Amino acid sequence: MTEDAILQGCLKNQAAAQRELYNRYSPKMLAVCYRFAHNREDAEDMLQEGFIKVFLQIHTFQNKGAFEGWIRRIIVHTCINHLKKNKRFNESVDILNANAIQVREESVPSIVQAKQIVDCIRILPIGYRTVLNLYAIEGYSHKEIADMLDIEESTSRSQYTRAKQMLEDILVRKNILQKPKEKIAWMAGLR
Numbered sequence: 001m002t003e004d005a006i007l008q009g010c011l012k013n014q015a016a017a018q019r020e021l022y023n024r025y026s027p028k029m030l031a032v033c034y035r036f037a038h039n040r041e042d043a044e045d046m047l048q049e050g051f052i053k054v055f056l057q058i059h060t061f062q063n064k065g066a067f068e069g070w071i072r073r074i075i076v077h078t079c080i081n082h083l084k085k086n087k088r089f090n091e092s093v094d095i096l097n098a099n100a101i102q103v104r105e106e107s108v109p110s111i112v113q114a115k116q117i118v119d120c121i122r123i124l125p126i127g128y129r130t131v132l133n134l135y136a137i138e139g140y141s142h143k144e145i146a147d148m149l150d151i152e153e154s155t156s157r158s159q160y161t162r163a164k165q166m167l168e169d170i171l172v173r174k175n176i177l178q179k180p181k182e183k184i185a186w187m188a189g190l191r
Contacts, residue, residue, distance in 0.1 A: 036079035050078035128163035
């Protein structure tokens with residue numbers, strides 16, 4: 001089924017098209033949910049809630065930009081709303097599913113190291129972790145983050161700066177990034 005056929009079917013509330021859309025995009029979107037969720041069950045709840053919104057709002061997709069990006073944006077907003085509503089500010093990544101996370105920084109030498117880094121991100125306080133995920137991984141601006149989280153833009157910037165510093169300290173302490181040049185190059189990649 002082509003993406004256009006899936007869209008047309010979903011607009012007509014066809015179960016087969018909705019199932020195809022869910023099957024095609026849910027694995028990637030579940031990885032997004034894992035970065036924000038307390039545990040697997042919370043991630044799955046966020047995913048289900050997010051896809052309900054996708055199906056209810058599919059008529060608003062205007063073919064401007066990637067369809068997957070549109071879905072991802074809904075999922076991220078659903079995760080943020082879930083965290084706000086449930087005040088779930090604990091661990092955000094199931095490390096077994098970290099390989100599904102797309103890390104933008106290309107100087108991370110291996111998936112093993114990426115998993116270690118994701119594990120270290122889990123140690124960060126929820127505010128730091130959320131801003132780091134939204135800014136460095138999802139690509140939102142500090143203004144967008146401030147709007148999403150109902151905080152000041154300067155708070156988003158300072159949370160991000162503190163998150164990077166704390167993450168750097170954790171990575172060095174755990175000997176994941178040992179060489180100063182390696183540490184600086186990787187951290188510079190976090191915008």
